[in-house]
Amino acid sequence: MEVRTDPRFNRYPDLLISNRERLLQISAISFDGDMTLWDFFKVMRHSLGYTLAELQKQRPTPRALNLTIDKMIAIREQFAEEVKGEVWNLEAIRLKAFERTLEYVGCPDRDLAAHLNMIYRKHRFEDIELYPDVVPTFDILAPHFKLGLLSNGNTYPERCGLDGRFAFVVFAQDVEVEKPNPRIFEVTAERAGCELTQMLHVGDSLKNDVAGARNVGVPCVWLNREGVPNDTETQPDYEVASLSDIPAILGMGEA
Numbered sequence: 001m002e003v004r005t006d007p008r009f010n011r012y013p014d015l016l017i018s019n020r021e022r023l024l025q026i027s028a029i030s031f032d033g034d035m036t037l038w039d040f041f042k043v044m045r046h047s048l049g050y051t052l053a054e055l056q057k058q059r060p061t062p063r064a065l066n067l068t069i070d071k072m073i074a075i076r077e078q079f080a081e082e083v084k085g086e087v088w089n090l091e092a093i094r095l096k097a098f099e100r101t102l103e104y105v106g107c108p109d110r111d112l113a114a115h116l117n118m119i120y121r122k123h124r125f126e127d128i129e130l131y132p133d134v135v136p137t138f139d140i141l142a143p144h145f146k147l148g149l150l151s152n153g154n155t156y157p158e159r160c161g162l163d164g165r166f167a168f169v170v171f172a173q174d175v176e177v178e179k180p181n182p183r184i185f186e187v188t189a190e191r192a193g194c195e196l197t198q199m200l201h202v203g204d205s206l207k208n209d210v211a212g213a214r215n216v217g218v219p220c221v222w223l224n225r226e227g228v229p230n231d232t233e234t235q236p237d238y239e240v241a242s243l244s245d246i247p248a249i250l251g252m253g254e255a
């Protein structure tokens with residue numbers, strides 16, 4: 001069990017006590033999705049691999065044969081940046097990115113883009129894997145807390161084997177505001193039926209999850225699976241290496 005508390009709370013015992021008191025108020029826990037509950041980058045690259053193979057089979061031009069997954073990711077990122085704040089639907093962005101990719105290899109073809117998108121979607125959602133600590137931790141927490149999903153992505157619970165597991169669900173693409181914007185945390189607390197201070201947020205991103213939560217007074221846990229150093233000014237209330245460490249933070253003993 002490894003719980004690394006914010007060193008400031010260790011230095012100042014009164015803050016540690018107030019932090020514990022804050023935790024006693026918690027009635028809901030919101031979880032980030034990508035890289036917190038599942039390895040998004042792994043399934044995304046895996047799915048792009050199938051898509052790239054199909055593209056190269058259908059259009060075996062030199063330019064297509066030189067195309068890489070990294071380039072496909074870059075094309076998608078560039079398009080997403082261009083339409084940031086205007087187009088929220090991630091599947092629309094992905095489809096358009098395949099159209100852009102085919103233009104890039106000199107074979108513009110919207111029907112083929114739609115076909116590639118279908119292959120991508122199939123693998124993206126059918127092959128997604130939860131981290132092994134997700135279900136055991138949810139089993140421990142669910143009788144005591146409302147569990148929710150707060151995601152800037154588009155993996156809905158029924159797409160990853162978590163159907164029925166969440167009391168509240170908030171997707172940035174649906175509410176058209178994304179983490180770290182305070183508004184999305186407010187929407188989440190509304191859907192959880194509690195005050196912001198009664199919610200604990202758990203996520204892997206210092207910028208989106210930790211800073212976002214702290215800005216609105218939501219206690220937060222930084223999930224740092226790889227043990228990367230935090231050289232930013234953003235300090236989480238708690239840092240854990242596994243979701244299995246969260247019950248102990250909430251006074252529930254060993255997970």
Ligand SMILES: [Mg+2]
Pocket residue numbers: 032033034035036203204205
């Ligand atoms: Mg994440």
